[in-house]
Amino acid sequence: MSAERLPLYLGARAAVRLDDGPSLVLSAEGLAGSRVPLDRISRLIAPVGCGLDEEVLLACARRGIPVLWQERDGTPLAWLVTPGRPPRLGWRERMAGAVARSDWPARYGIWRSAQLAMARRVQEERLEGFSFGAALARGSYGCGVPGEAASTGAAAQDWARHTREDGSDPWLDALLRRTAIPLWLGRCAIGRWRGCALLLLAEHWQAIGVDAAAMVWTARRVNIGADMARCLALGMLEPGFRRKSSLRLWRRIALHDCAAVQHTAVTLFEHHKVAMLHLAAALHDRFHRWLLELESCR
Structure with missing residues (x-):
C-alpha cells in the first residue's frame, strides 16, 4: 500500500x-x-x-x-x-497535516483546556447562588425530590451504572454540590447532553461542508467532536436546571427513574436546540481560527 x-x-x-x-x-x-x-x-x-x-x-x-x-x-x-x-x-487533508505535527498534542491541549475553562466559568457565573433542591421543593407536588433516590441503595447503584461516563469530573461534582443538584442527576443529564451535542455538531458540520470523519483520528487519540461536545454539554447546565420551564419538567418525574431523567434531559436539549446550535457554530469558528493560526506557525 x-x-x-x-x-x-x-x-x-x-x-x-x-x-x-x-x-x-x-x-x-x-x-x-x-x-x-x-x-x-x-x-x-x-x-x-x-x-x-x-x-x-x-x-x-x-x-x-x-x-x-x-x-x-x-x-x-x-x-x-x-x-x-x-x-x-479538504478538512481531512488539513486535519491530517495538523495532527501529524510534533507540537499538535501540546498546542491542541492548550486550546481544548481554554475552551473548557471558558465554558465552566460561564456556568459558574450563571448558577451563582442557585439551589436546585430549594427551587424544586418550592413547586413540588409529591413528585420525586432530590433526596428520594439518595436514600435508596438500589437506586444509587442503578444511577452509578447509568452515569459512568469517562471518569469523574471534580469540577462538575463540586458545582453540582454547590447548586444542590444530585450528583447522579447532574452526571446523567450531562451524559445525555454530550450525546445530543455530538449529533448537533454532526448536523452543523454537514451544513457547512465539513467531513465529520476528519475530526476523529483514533490512532492518535484525537476526537475533536467529543471534546467540543464536552464543552457544549456544560452550556445546558443553566438552562437545563435553573429556568422555570426546566423546573416544571423536572417536577413532573420521579428523579430516581433513570429512563425518565434521560428522556427529560433530551427533551430539554431539544427545547434549547437553536441556542445550542449557535454555541456549536461559535465553538467551531474558534477552532477554525485556531487551526489557521496553527497552519501559519512553522
Whole structure:
C-alpha cells in the first residue's frame, strides 16, 4: 500500500531545494535538514517571504502538486495549480497535516483546556447562588425530590451504572454540590447532553461542508467532536436546571427513574436546540481560527 500523501507546510525561514530523489530538501538556520519525497506531498503551503526557486515550482507543477502562498495570519494569498487539477483544501487533508505535527498534542491541549475553562466559568457565573433542591421543593407536588433516590441503595447503584461516563469530573461534582443538584442527576443529564451535542455538531458540520470523519483520528487519540461536545454539554447546565420551564419538567418525574431523567434531559436539549446550535457554530469558528493560526506557525 502506498503511503498517504500529506500537505507540507514551510516555515518563513525555510530553505528549499530539489534533489535527485526526487525529493525536497528542507533546511533552516540552526536546524538539521530533512528530505521529503515529492510522492508523499499532496500540496505545498508556503508563507509570504519563503523562497521557492523555479526548479522546485516546476517539479511540483509536473507532478500536479498545488502550491499555496499564505499571509502570515494564514489567509490564502495565491495558488500555483496544474491545469485541469484544481486544488481542494479538504478538512481531512488539513486535519491530517495538523495532527501529524510534533507540537499538535501540546498546542491542541492548550486550546481544548481554554475552551473548557471558558465554558465552566460561564456556568459558574450563571448558577451563582442557585439551589436546585430549594427551587424544586418550592413547586413540588409529591413528585420525586432530590433526596428520594439518595436514600435508596438500589437506586444509587442503578444511577452509578447509568452515569459512568469517562471518569469523574471534580469540577462538575463540586458545582453540582454547590447548586444542590444530585450528583447522579447532574452526571446523567450531562451524559445525555454530550450525546445530543455530538449529533448537533454532526448536523452543523454537514451544513457547512465539513467531513465529520476528519475530526476523529483514533490512532492518535484525537476526537475533536467529543471534546467540543464536552464543552457544549456544560452550556445546558443553566438552562437545563435553573429556568422555570426546566423546573416544571423536572417536577413532573420521579428523579430516581433513570429512563425518565434521560428522556427529560433530551427533551430539554431539544427545547434549547437553536441556542445550542449557535454555541456549536461559535465553538467551531474558534477552532477554525485556531487551526489557521496553527497552519501559519512553522
